[in-house]
Amino acid sequence: xxxxxQDEPDEVMNEINMTPLVDVMLVLLIIFIITVPVMxxxxxxxxxxxxxxxxxxxxxxxxxxxxxxxxxxxxENKIEDSALKTRLAAEAAKDPQPxxxxxxxxxxxYERVAQAMSAAxxxxxxxxxxxxxxxAAK
Numbered sequence: 192x193x194x195x196x197q198d199e200p201d202e203v204m205n206e207i208n209m210t211p212l213v214d215v216m217l218v219l220l221i222i223f224i225i226t227v228p229v230m231x232x233x234x235x236x237x238x239x240x241x242x243x244x245x246x247x248x249x250x251x252x253x254x255x256x257x258x259x260x261x262x263x264x265x266x267e268n269k270i271e272d273s274a275l276k277t278r279l280a281a282e283a284a285k286d287p288q289p290x291x292x293x294x295x296x297x298x299x300x301y302e303r304v305a306q307a308m309s310a311a312x313x314x315x316x317x318x319x320x321x322x323x324x325x326x327a328a329k
Contacts, residue, residue, distance in 0.1 A: 252290045253282060254322075259296040261303045275307070279314035290318040 256264035263270050265278060282289055291311055295304045311319055 252292050255291055255293050255307065257293065257295040257299050257303050257307060259298040261299055263307065276310050276314060279311050279316055283315035288317055290320060291316050292320050292322050294322045
């Protein structure tokens with residue numbers, strides 16, 4: 192038994208109903224219009240540049256090399272193990288303190304590099320870095 196009459200048989204709808212899509216897009220547009228001014232709450236101004244401290248010159252970096260045979264070089268000049276600690280202490284006392292850049296040969300024992308790092312830390316050198324060569328395969 193059918194309670195209602197159907198004038199047309201069931202047909203597949205071939206077109207997309209655009210009304211819900213337009214409604215959603217309008218709601219999103221209204222949301223963006225309202226929220227964009229809220230997100231930018233800062234006033235754009237150009238501040239003047241001024242400093243109350245004298246500008247410090249950057250000290251010369253120290254190029255410390257550990258050769259394959261374990262000898263140390265300080266800025267390309269050979270240095271003995273006994274003079275290393277005094278030279279590091281003198282550089283650590285400078286203000287501003289220079290950076291110590293360590294270049295270790297890949298054939299050198301790690302122990303020699305570790306000894307140099309330990310001496311630098313004991314002397315009070317705060318900035319120690321390692322220099323490596325870029326990988327040629329990449």
